[in-house]
Amino acid sequence: xxxxxxxxxxxxxxxxxxxxxxxxxxxxxxxxxxxxxxxxxxxxxxxxxxxxxxxxxxxxxxxxxxxxxxxxxxxxxxxxxxxxxxxxxxxxxxxxxxxxxxxxxxxxxxxxxxxxxxxxxxxxxxxxxxxxxxxxxxxxxxxxxxxxxxxxxxxxxxxxx
Amino acid sequence: xxxxxxxxxxxxxxxxxxxxxxxxxxxxxxxxxxxxxxxxxxxxxxxxxxxxxxxxxxxxxxxxxxxxxxxxxxxxxxxxxxxxxxxxxxxxxxxxxxxxxxxxxxxxxxxxxxxxxxxxxxxxxxxxxxxxxxxxxxxxxxxxxxxxxxxxxxxxxxxxx
Numbered sequence: 001x002x003x004x005x006x007x008x009x010x011x012x013x014x015x016x017x018x019x020x021x022x023x024x025x026x027x028x029x030x031x032x033x034x035x036x037x038x039x040x041x042x043x044x045x046x047x048x049x050x051x052x053x054x055x056x057x058x059x060x061x062x063x064x065x066x067x068x069x070x071x072x073x074x075x076x077x078x079x080x081x082x083x084x085x086x087x088x089x090x091x092x093x094x095x096x097x098x099x100x101x102x103x104x105x106x107x108x109x110x111x112x113x114x115x116x117x118x119x120x121x122x123x124x125x126x127x128x129x130x131x132x133x134x135x136x137x138x139x140x141x142x143x144x145x146x147x148x149x150x151x152x153x154x155x156x157x158x159x160x161x
Numbered sequence: 162x163x164x165x166x167x168x169x170x171x172x173x174x175x176x177x178x179x180x181x182x183x184x185x186x187x188x189x190x191x192x193x194x195x196x197x198x199x200x201x202x203x204x205x206x207x208x209x210x211x212x213x214x215x216x217x218x219x220x221x222x223x224x225x226x227x228x229x230x231x232x233x234x235x236x237x238x239x240x241x242x243x244x245x246x247x248x249x250x251x252x253x254x255x256x257x258x259x260x261x262x263x264x265x266x267x268x269x270x271x272x273x274x275x276x277x278x279x280x281x282x283x284x285x286x287x288x289x290x291x292x293x294x295x296x297x298x299x300x301x302x303x304x305x306x307x308x309x310x311x312x313x314x315x316x317x318x319x320x321x322x
Contacts, residue, residue, distance in 0.1 A: 017268065017269045017270075019266065025265075027265070052243030057243055057293060058293045061243055082212070082213030084222070097178075104186075104188070106182075110217075128289075130220055130222050133219070
């Protein structure tokens, strides 16, 4: 059969049905999207790869990776994240608790819960993240909300790592 | 704060927000569900763990694992599978093509496409599988459909491994 058929063209599926993992946590036919750090970008040294996004799937599976010292955006939103740590060790904030995390740990981010991941251990930290395709936009903390979070010494220490 | 609060009780979330990976590809607070092999069970030596299932997620993330020599059910359905091989090497059938697969390879199972995973390499084969919460029931092949598949020597060899 032809490669075209295997791509299931005409179905909205442009990618091959099997996409190989390549070295260093990348994949064939998956765009590697580093986030641009401009001015006051509230994240650092993080990239995104969308692993599964399909017209017939209500969820998407993404892979985020931070370089050592990098971090995701501190944010909250109505939609839920279903996370699995995929490589490396680091810390995450979920609500008012800071957790140490390592490979294959599962993290649930409930609605409207402040959260951030940080590659605090001198190595890259990568995680899979399941979300709904239909979702609201993230909210960033106001200065007052950020100060309220920092009133907790553990959170203040986490945010300054 | 109390563990109860961290569980986000009352939200439909009973599990802790962070569930640790434990040795041998299992997780805290995640039920390990071996499939019962009874009579003509069309699968062998496979288990399921539901990693992310949340009242606010339209998708579910499951982990399936076969022992060496095990296989998943040969089936098709309208709903799509978004798969990532998680451990081990083996083979899978998608439609009319047999693929060798290994760690982190991505596999998309389009609607109404015959598919099966087989742990053909003398080691366990584990994969993550993203599906919609709302989905149709799998269909098994009729004897005629199975014979049509087996008319392809590569598929016949795959099915007898």
